[in-house]
Amino acid sequence: MxxxxxxxxxxxxxxxxxxxxxxxxxxxxxxxxxxxxxxxxxxxxxxxxxxxxxxxxxSLEALLTDVALTRLNAQSPMPDTGSLAGDLRTYAANVAREITGPDGLAVVRLAVALSGTGQQGLQAGADLRAERMRQLQSMLDRARERGEHAPDAFGVLDHVLAPMYIRVLFGMGPLTPDYVDGLVDRLL
Amino acid sequence: MxxxxxxxxxxxxxxxxxxxxxxxxxxxxxxxxxxxxxxxxxxxxxxxxxxxxxxxxxSLEALLTDVALTRLNAQSPMPDTGSLAGDLRTYAANVAREITGPDGLAVVRLAVALSGTGQQGLQAGADLRAERMRQLQSMLDRARERGEHAPDAFGVLDHVLAPMYIRVLFGMGPLTPDYVDGLVDRLL
Missing domain, CATH: 1.10.10.60 (Homeodomain-like)
Structure with missing residues (x-):
């Protein structure tokens, strides 16, 4: 073998x-x-x-890419609670837990770094983000099919995910449940 | 000498x-x-x-810190246009131009990296962010003194700066004037 x-x-x-x-x-x-x-x-x-x-x-770069893809894909699966508010609150809470956990900052920093490390990291980072955006859009599409008024995936990125990522990256945590729910409520 | x-x-x-x-x-x-x-x-x-x-x-770390502080402090001074909408739109446009310019991604990445490089970088990054938040809060306070209804500096961070930073870090640009103005209008 x-x-x-x-x-x-x-x-x-x-x-x-x-x-x-x-x-x-x-x-x-x-x-x-x-x-x-x-x-x-x-x-x-x-x-x-x-x-x-x-x-x-x-190479080290390929290994780092593999670690980031594995970690970010394995964690925070898309919830399906039956309501958009429930889905988004659960999703945001999962992401908050993932990026404030013991390895969270390392994983976020790796995801950010991938956008700046040559073609392989660049492509892997782009693939990873595209896949997450597709999963997120599916969740939002389900809400629309139920007749709910839903933002698009970029709205979730800009106003729920981006604030959480930046606060973690800049060491301005913790992300309290009130803060995370507030981001979702404000978007909806 | x-x-x-x-x-x-x-x-x-x-x-x-x-x-x-x-x-x-x-x-x-x-x-x-x-x-x-x-x-x-x-x-x-x-x-x-x-x-x-x-x-x-x-050390290399002290040099990197010096570069980040110099670049980020030299750029995007706080505007004073006489209205909150004018100030925030000008400020957001300045930041967008700074972080999408030829060295922009490098400077953003350096600012992010500072939060993860030992005590010196950590402190320098925290000082830099605290100083920027103070400048931003002064601009918002001026608006309040004029009788305008103003968000706090964290609202600007979460809903104007964070989306722009994350889109640049994730290579999801460009930041068009419509997009940047839209972030400000949405916040106000």
Whole structure:
């Protein structure tokens, strides 16, 4: 069995190594900020050989992209509560929890950094944001189909997500439930 | 005359070196992203010795902080047009021009990165933001004194500045005059 086939096998050693390498990246971003560590340092922290990382991801940039995509896609699935206000409040609360959690700032900073790290990061960041905007738009479309008056996804981005991201990035937290609900209520 | 006294003398060689080093930092952030270059690379690009940078700024982090503070303070002074709508539209247009200009993304990314680079950057970033919020609040206070109904500075941050920053950071520009005016009108 080739190395590549092993890497694709779900579960087992490959999955454990993947999880450990991802956690090492998240920890290093938290401690040092984006860009201030090498593949060798990720490998040492994860307890794997440098060559394992290069074989599986190819470069530090590709690894960082993979971490950001995995984290941001795995978290905050789109809610379906039956009302637009319920959906948006739940969604906003999920995002707030995700970006103020222990790894939250690291993940937000990584998502931001992806827009400025060469073509691969740029494309990955654009794909990630386009996918999230599509999911968000589906949630808003469901509300419209129920006869509710709904903003578009860019309105949610500008007036619910952007304020939360900027307050986290600028260290102006915490995002209290009242603050987050207020952003949603103001938009609706 | 000691090196330190020379560095403090306004104009002349010291000012030219300062400007060249600042431009080198801005260029390197634009090309490679924050964190992906060394003091040696800044020095080579600016045409000065590494030791000149260490003597004047002490560290790469202190240099980056100085660049961000200088750029963000020099740009977009607070307008005083006589009406709140005029002030906010002018202010928002200035910020939009600043962050979508040739070095804009680099400066925004640097401001964001400062919140995650050790104590010195953290404090510098916090000082910078506090000073801008004070300037903004003064503009809003003038409107209140004229009898206008004004939002607070956090409302401007959340609903005018944050959407523009996030759209630039996520590469979702351009910020058209209609879009920027729309953010202000919506807030008022």
């Amino acid at each position: 080739s190395e590549r086939q092993q890497a694709r096998r779900p579960g087992g050693r490959s999955a454990r190594v993947g999880a450990e390498v991802h956690q090492a990246v998240t920890d290093l971003i938290s401690e040092r900020g984006y860009g201030n560590f090498t593949v060798g340092e990720v490998a040492a922290r994860a307890g794997v050989a440098d060559s394992s990382i290069y074989r599986r991801w190819g | 000691s090196e330190r006294q020379q560095a403090r003398r306004p104009g002349g060689r010291s000012a030219r070196v300062g400007a060249e080093v600042h431009q080198a930092v801005t260029d390197l952030i634009s090309e490679r992203g924050y964190g992906n270059f060394t003091v040696g690379e800044v020095a080579a690009r600016a045409g000065v010795a590494d030791s000149s940078i260490y003597r004047r700024w002490g």
